[in-house]
Amino acid sequence: MxxxxxxxxxxxxxxxxxxxxxxxxxxxxxxxxxxxxxxxxxxxxxxxxxxxxxxxxxxxxxxxxxxxxxxxxxxxxxxxxxxxxxxxxxxxxxxxxxxxxxxxxxxxxxxxxxxxxxxxxxKPVYKHNDTLSYSGEIAGWSYTKGQNEKLQVNQPVKLIIDETNPKDRKAVEVIDQVHGHVRVGYIQKPFNQLFFKLLEAGYDLEGHITSIDPSDSRPTLGIDVALQNQIIDFQALSYFIDVTD
Structure with a gap:
């Protein structure tokens, strides 16, 4: 094997x-x-x-x-x-x-x-049985760090589709609900395509801050998703998904 x-x-x-x-x-x-x-x-x-x-x-x-x-x-x-x-x-x-x-x-x-x-x-997105796991830097931090000074490790964050983004119709925002519902940044490309599909299918997605870089305070995001019965086509996204079923 x-x-x-x-x-x-x-x-x-x-x-x-x-x-x-x-x-x-x-x-x-x-x-x-x-x-x-x-x-x-x-x-x-x-x-x-x-x-x-x-x-x-x-x-x-x-x-x-x-x-x-x-x-x-x-x-x-x-x-x-x-x-x-x-x-x-x-x-x-x-x-x-x-x-x-x-x-x-x-x-x-x-x-x-x-x-x-x-x-x-x-690292890719890891898929094991019916669970997806992701860890990655939050994109767009240089534009939002001034409004996210209270962000902390282990803090929960929410994912939503940015429907008004003129540059990317599949942009997925990372939102700090604890401190005023402000934007922390975005899921970095191309991983946003996966989470866009999940949000579009009705998933309520949350993650948490796993680390904060001491040099520039850039946060890293961790997400674990339990897959449900909705059919999600992962084939087109398979190049960044590591399946360990």
Missing amino acids: CETQKLLLSWRGPQSNQHYFVGCLTRQDGKNDKRYTFSYNQTIVKEAEKEGFRPLIGLSDLNKEYTNDKLFSIFERRLPNKNRHVFQQFMKDHQLNDADEAAWEYLKETKGKTATDKLSFL
Whole structure:
């Protein structure tokens, strides 16, 4: 039996500051081996190219699905040397004995960010049986942080469709009901498409603030949704959903 895990490769546009989920990296653990796969999301790449995105070195063919038995070198370079203290401490803190497993978890937890580009790895939405789980930064924070100084970790927030948004008809607002029903920000793209579908189907969606970045106070949002009997077509959104049923 094989277990497949997924991470989304995001490129942040320099003008819009928007996340473009340009590709998907998967890791498949077999009984005796591992296989890594990378492919581009061509629709999103076309949008990102308008802001200057270019294919990655060594992964230049937008139409190809790349496979390797090791983590691709362009992503491997985003990790500290496995003999360095910071990596060894990460393995210890997360109780990991396998260096390959630790490398994957390191990308997941640190987002694999560097100071030299605008790439990062983000977690997908996880679907397990009839539950969806999501964790991600709240978009639009730079515009709303002045009115959200009282926001706190573990505080509940509500999701609603922003029906008046002129730029995105599927925009989903995150609302602080505790402190004056003010806008905290938005569900970042493309995850908004999923929560828009759920809200449109009649779901009453709430989440909570899981963390607040000490450097710029940007909040991270956590959402858990128990799926009901309504039929939601996840097929078109499958590239950012990791199914573990």
